[in-house]
Amino acid sequence: EDNWKRIWVLALWFSICAGLFTWKFIQYRHRAVFDVMGYCVTTAKGAAETTKFNMAIILLPVCRNTITWLRSRTKLGVVVPFDDNINFHKVVAWGIAVGVGLHAGAHLTCDFPRLLHATDDEYEPMEQFFGEERPNNYWWFVKGTEGWTGVTMVVLMAIAYTLAQPWFRRNRLNLPKPIKKLTGFNAFWYSHHLFIIVYALFIVHGYNLYLSKKWYKKTTWMYLAVPMLLYACERLIRAFRSGYKSVKILKVAVYPGNVLSLHMSKPQGFKYTSGQYIFVNCADVSPFQWHPFSITSAPGDDYLSIHIRTLGDWTSQLKALFSKVCQPPSVDQSGLLRADIGKGENKPRLPKLLIDGPYGAPAQDYKKYDVLLLVGLGIGATPLISIVKDVLNNIKQQNEIEEGVKNKRKPFATKRAYFYWVTREQGSFEWFRGVMNEVAEYDRDRMIELHNYCTSVYDEGDARSALITMLQSLQHAKSGVDIVSGTQVKTHFARPNWHKVFKHVAVNHTDKKVGVFYCGAPGLTGELRRLAQEFSRKTSTKFDFHKENF
Missing domain, CATH: 3.40.50.80 (Nucleotide-binding domain of ferredoxin-NADP reductase (FNR) module)
Structure with a gap:
């Protein structure tokens, strides 16, 4: 039973978040800005610190090569529930949502209005942060680098969070056709990759701070450096590895229940264990998207096979592409449509597939x-x-x-x-x-x-x-x-x-x-x-x- 593993990991994560929040809260409680902005600034800064931490660790559960290596080559699987990596990713995402909500809410609805309405004597200690000429309206805060980067990040995050929900990702809602086209897995995938812009803005936002002017106190990049480097290496490994793992299609079959079966050549040196999965890319559908599918062949087989249930837009397009080159099966064959590429002289032109993996499961x-x-x-x-x-x-x-x-x-x-x-x-x-x-x-x-x-x-x-x-x-x-x-x-x-x-x-x-x-x-x-x-x-x-x- 893995519950105790989940409990200690969540307890550790929550303790770190609570510790970081408390540390920043107390730190700003004893600064001069507290006299003007009060508990609004302590809340905003405490939430900001937890958000930095969560923005760093949210990348770790999706570093699949690292997780596969750790679960296969180390004993950490005894205490760490690696199988719950995506669930932990979602939990951290909600932690970020809470942190951003507290941070943005405290600044926009409390800090800035209190500063605008401060007396000249109250504002005097703030001159070192906001300048001798005090801000004269709310727009001053929003149009600054700190303001527009923050607002843009909130908007992009809101889009990604919304389209990641199962109702939109799996098209469970009965929406009008024009709106439904903006949902589905493709929308989820592309909106999730807005994180590249979000992280760039997050670093800029974390460097241009109102209340911290010394570089070593601007710690956002320190939190993000190692996880971002690790994640970038993961993506580079996929790019290089998939470049020479282009596979040759040996057999295609379309079965009842909207299932597409693909038999492929096994790349040289490709080793896997039953139960593992691979990522598949088809440039004719989308040059950017990679989708995971369980391997259905056994390690002892001389081919690699996957079975794909067409449920979303990407899988439907993939099935449509392969269906074009298939023919009705002969009497002794199964399936609705088939293409045995190794047989016959007229070999059809097939979509090119790249694979990446295998990954642990x-x-x-x-x-x-x-x-x-x-x-x-x-x-x-x-x-x-x-x-x-x-x-x-x-x-x-x-x-x-x-x-x-x-x-x-x-x-x-x-x-x-x-x-x-x-x-x-x-x-x-x-x-x-x-x-x-x-x-x-x-x-x-x-x-x-x-x-x-x-x-x-x-x-x-x-x-x-x-x-x-x-x-x-x-x-x-x-x-x-x-x-x-x-x-x-x-x-x-x-x-x-x-x-x-x-x-x-x-x-x-x-x-x-x-x-x-x-x-x-x-x-x-x-x-x-x-x-x-x-x-x-x-x-x-x-x-x-x-x-x-x-």
């Missing part, structure tokens, strides 16, 4: 468990399919070793895997039909237990699904192929009884440590985490729950 820790319980909802099955394939390859490798065949790859601990895939659409089973059949064919000792669930059909015991259940049983008995999924894996109807699933695993694997890996919508997270804790407490089987960021 929660699911990559599967190798340390003897038993795996993998749960995927819809397209959330993608990182777990890679794990299933790797476990299958591990089984093949162990069989080869037993037969006397040498293999360079070191076998890992996993001896048993349970995979539960829950989806609403029958057509979704086409996405990984090949993997399902391969597991059924090669897994002679039944080390991998596959369970497909189609929730759009009533439960097996329901009279409304009796006919399809009967046909399914007859077809499976006759040909060994499931009538629903088209694979050798029999499909269940309705939702799994998760309590029975955990009980089944606990009974069969007493005194074992089971890795539970879930990827899908957040609604099921609470139930799976609760059951993992409950069965760990009540049985001798210990369940470790991991939630993939989805």
Whole structure:
């Protein structure tokens, strides 16, 4: 359970923010400006100090190369919840919003009006900061460098914050068409990159201070120097690394449920672990945008594959581009449209893809468990399919070793895997039909237990699904192929009884440590985490729950 990790990190962050605020608050409480501006200036300066700190650390959770290196090469993962990097990024963002609100609000509504209405005697100590000729109106503060940079930053931040909200980023709101065009992931991505302007203005704003004239007291650049340098190196690494990681498209398939499958050549020296993800760039869609996708091929495969669900504007455009070069499949092929590039002489012109990665994810820790319980909802099955394939390859490798065949790859601990895939659409089973059949064919000792669930059909015991259940049983008995999924894996109807699933695993694997890996919508997270804790407490089987960021 990672809650204690989250608690201590948040407690440390909050303590630092509170300490910085208190330090500046007390410092300005004993300065001459306090006699004129009062607690307005102490609040503004305290908030400014926390904002400097938060503007620095908000960059760290998105330094993905650094995080992947730390979680893979160090033991810090024992105490630091690296999987919550984006959640921490959001928490710090809200901290910045509070700090900016207090800072700007105290200055604009309190400090400046009090200074304008101060008597000549009260203003005299302020001459060293604002000049002998006192400001005569409110506009004097706004048009100065400190004023316009501050106002511009607030406006840009407000745009980025608004478009980053799930209602706008995922187009959940029913907005008029002209306004809807200004939302979506593209709008989120471009507005988030306004941070380049914001940071430039932040440094200028922090250097042109009213109340601090000595350079060593202008500490904004000191806070930002190291995180900005680290983040700049991260972006440079991506630029250089992706330059030679241009991949060749081997196979394209469009499946039911708006899913695009891409098989690519594996770049030389490209090593990854199942459960990790890569960033993909397609210049024909956008030369700037990089999008993360879980790797669905296994490390032992001679190709690299990803499955993309078209939900937003970028993925929709990518699917449209590849659909143009696809043709209807032949009888023995799956999918709605396909293009097998390696076959035939007339090779179509395909969009160029660049990849960057791989990057660490929660699911990559599967190798340390003897038993795996993998749960995927819809397209959330993608990182777990890679794990299933790797476990299958591990089984093949162990069989080869037993037969006397040498293999360079070191076998890992996993001896048993349970995979539960829950989806609403029958057509979704086409996405990984090949993997399902391969597991059924090669897994002679039944080390991998596959369970497909189609929730759009009533439960097996329901009279409304009796006919399809009967046909399914007859077809499976006759040909060994499931009538629903088209694979050798029999499909269940309705939702799994998760309590029975955990009980089944606990009974069969007493005194074992089971890795539970879930990827899908957040609604099921609470139930799976609760059951993992409950069965760990009540049985001798210990369940470790991991939630993939989805």
